[in-house]
Amino acid sequence: MGCVSSNLLNHEDELGQLTTSALGHHIVSLTSTTYGLLNTLDPPTTTTTPPPPSRFSIKPLRSEPPEIINSWELMEGLDTESFRFSPLPVPSKPFHKENSNPNRNPALKNPVSTLSDRFEKICPPNGEKKVVIYTTTLRGVRRTFEACNAVRAAFDAFGVQICERDVSMDSGFKEELRELLKGKESTVVPPRVFVKGFYIGGAEEMLKVVEEGLLGEVLQGLPRKVVGGVCEGCGDMRFLPCFRCNGSCKMVLHKQKQGNAVVVKCSDCNENGLVLCPLCS
Structure with missing residues (x-):
């Protein structure tokens, strides 16, 4: 071998x-x-692999008898009189829905009394039965421009008609506002709000009234804005070019005796050559 x-x-x-x-x-x-020949003489060995263990094993639960609690034994020795409740007293006045909110301001029942008790009587021209807002559309001062937009949006949310007087488009509105608040405030900065002839204040005072929930009561009885309605004359711009001078602010006058022409300022429009829209103003 x-x-x-x-x-x-x-x-x-x-x-x-x-x-x-x-x-x-x-x-x-x-x-x-x-x-190799010797390996062929050995008998073949077979190996069996054990099955993999199962991931979850469910064990049977031991059934135990439920615990019985005797409530009478637990309450033995207690004073049963302490568990009796006294009946509720009968209210002397019937309950009404308007008295359900104790924080409700009684002055809200009469919006006129709310305005007279809280705000000063200062009425702008032709502002007895409307909302008059003195605003500006110039974006020079960002804070002032955003405050005017916030006040305008507050009234739009209630759908009430407003009479907006832009001091940047007409200097006459600026002089008018100064005369109304003469001696009240040192600087008159828009926006300024007047409701039914009462002076509400600026943007802070106006938004405070909105947060307190008084604006809806104060605006009762005022005309509402037509949903989707736009002025056919100015397109809600509130101003139109002057019909006399066509926005030039100048008029040419011919003198009959001397025979020469004289240029004068137009008396119908403002310094920007604009007039108020006759349909929505």
């Missing part, structure tokens, strides 16, 4: 060597071919 020592021994010693190898240890060198 390819023994190393078999080539070195004589034929006479083969029997003795085999006898010795049977009793002791003998070193044998195996080639790849011999090792």
